[in-house]
Amino acid sequence: MIKRTKVLELLRAEAPIDKILLKGWVRTKRDSKTFSFLELNDGSSLANLQVIADSSLDNYAEITALTTGSALEIRGSLAPSQGKGQKWEVLAENVTIVSVADGAYPLQKKRHTDDFLRGIAHLRPRTNKYGAVFRIRSELSFAIHKFFRDKGFRYLHSPIITGSDCEGAGDMFRVTALNPGEIPVSGGIIDYSQDFFGQEASLTVSGQLSAEMFALALGDVYTFGPTFRAENSNTSRHVAEFWMVEPEMAFCDLEEDMDLAEELVQFLVACAMDECMEDITLFAKFVNKELLTVFDNILSSPFIRITYEEAVNILCKSGVSFEFKVAFGSDLQSEHERYLTEKYFKKPVIIYNYPKEIKPFYMRLNNDNRTVAAMDLLVPGIGEIIGGSQREERAGTLKKRMVEMNLDEKKYWWYIDSRKYGTVPHSGFGLGFERLMMLVTGVANIRDVIPFPRTPGSIEF
């Protein structure tokens, strides 16, 4: 019995092969009286493999009736192609029809809109573009683990269900085992003591607080998993369920944090070029013609690093009339970030030392007493891709900040506890994995780089 060979391997063959077994789906077919050309794809590569089915095959009538999307098993040989356009082709000795796709198969031999494909998200990975997206997504996932593992980081599985009612950002999805028809209410308030956990629970918006606890034990850790935001945001950069990479490092200050963020992004871009160049070429050709220039821009030189105050000064002196006014103390708006990354520097920019008022309680207060050791990495075209900070490791300052921001100390007893027993400077950041995917593929809508996107009003698949 012959072992199945994948298209990718056959396309890379260096010599003809006598006996092969190939399994895959028909992407397109061109046939005649004497023979039929079948383009077979099995997902292993962007390119198809051309199969020649001769009319002498006993099921030739059925072969010419095959539709796009039909599944086949081909037995035959790999031979140099007589035609132009490909090195190898398969001469079929036997074509077994595994199944015939219905004529209504919606994927055609032409370009479809992303909008239409989103409506058939269960079929879109069968297209060239989405096949490429999800091959790259897989490669980059492994690359993230490789990057951290090679640096001695430990991979942490932070919990998905959390009892912390304020992990930092965004509205949360509630998790309950209560029956919607019979929710216990006492005094007009839902009695969560009768719920599964005996208190309110939610889906996590960040693994950071857990990661901090483990960084203070294992040294350098990272999480890489799904996070959830119940924000009603309808943009091309937001989804309700997305994947985040969150390294957290003990004995690490903001500058080292920025170094790691920059190194990680550069590593992942380089990795995409090394491992997925065939797929990247498709994006550079059809999705974003500037893609390779963008890569070069990321890899060729260090990122720009400026303080928030410097950013504000540049914006004020720009002479551009922004819709939102720029002043120290107000958060930078999309238009401001765009100006800095796309017009002024034309490069990735890290902005750090933000005013304390616009950042969460856990960021370390700087000596000026008015800024915190926060940093955001902004890239042209996408905006914020990473947000991070050095954490407040001083118990006293941390408590003071929590009071300022009206947070209940009691609920964070374990977090504050970590500052009592051998506290050390530590830092970390969060990288939005889908935003990285947008950067690497040039795909403009976040819904098109995640298998089944969850957005307000949409959970069909």
Add this chain to the structure above:
RNA sequence: UCCCCAGUAGCUCAGUUGGCAGAGCGGGUGGCUGUUAACCACCAAGUCCGCGGUUCGAGUCCGUGCUGGGGAGCCA
């Protein structure tokens, strides 16, 4: 959530001043060719997003709802 735009055949789209519903691709049938998103001929295919209105007459104009997209806010 706010602002703007769009919705016509399975898909991508055209449809003039309000006057017979169209093309290419896909599907079916036949032909032809070492073909490359093959090619040629013929055939089938429509709740013009839903509801209401104006009009002799609405795909077209008005109102409203739904869905999608772009931008904003929030953020990753």
